[in-house]
Amino acid sequence: MSEAFLALWASTVRTIVPIVVGSVLGWFAGANIPLDPEFEGKLTALLTLLFTTAYYVAVRLFETYISPKLGWLLGYAKSPDSYSAEKPNKHIAQ
Template identity: 75%
Template sequence: MSEAFMALWASIVRTVVPIVVGAVLGWFASVNITLDPEFGGLLTALLTTLLTVIYYVAVRLFETYISPEIGWLLGYAKTPDSYSKDQQGRYEAE
């Protein structure tokens, strides 16, 4: 497989995993809260969004400042190369 495809795949995995984790955590957080059904759906969506952002930011900070191996919590330990520029200022995936 090409490097561009591998970088694309890594970025997709590193995007989807936090969404799934946030959805599961949001559901678990709201499952025992008894509310109006209409508000319950809104609360679950809000908790999912909030927990997804918190999870992603926390893992990225830990990955950057503590250990790159923590990136496995995003589904792929290596950050995608397509996010970095080469010496001439071009993106590597171009």
């Protein structure tokens, strides 16, 4: 597989995993709260956004300041800077 594909795969996985985690946590947080059905959907969306953001930021901080191995919590151990740093993008005209 090409380096470009591997970088794309890594960035996609590291984007989707926090969304899934945030969605599951948001669903669990709002599952037992009896609310108006219209408001329930909005609350679940808001909780998903908050949990996704918190999870991603926390894991990136842990990965940066504690151990790069914690990147696996995002589904792929390499951080974005390690698979894109010092590699000029061949597809962008300069």
